[in-house]
Amino acid sequence: MTRLSLINKNIFFYKNSNKIKKKKKCIKVELKKKFSIFLFFKLQSIKKKFLLVRFIRRCYISGRNRSVYKRFDLNRNLIRKLGLFGFLIGLEKSSW
Incomplete structure (x- = not known):
């Protein structure tokens, strides 16, 4: 934080x-x-x-200032975590 x-x-x-x-x-x-x-x-x-x-620009949840995506205003780590559970609309984790 x-x-x-x-x-x-x-x-x-x-x-x-x-x-x-x-x-x-x-x-x-x-x-x-x-x-x-x-x-x-x-x-x-x-x-x-x-x-x-x-x-x-900072992440709303963690306050991190690096690797923050404008579309979600979240950093890459949280996007990955929230995307895994399907909390972000229009984003799904792809694995092969």
Whole structure:
């Protein structure tokens, strides 16, 4: 299980990314109307830590951040376990 602080950090990035996105969009519109160095530097000064790029996709059950499938939002180990019992619709374990 992942630490709670990592999960909270992920939630923080997701919530604040929308605010920053709106702010960036307003500055870009102003820049298109009239170019100024002040607006350009204002756009560059936006901190990268608030952007959605920093958001890390995690498994809902285990919290693992590696090998997470977008379709199920689960990691490969849990997909295999749940698929074996038929809990995932559209997925069945094939063995020969």
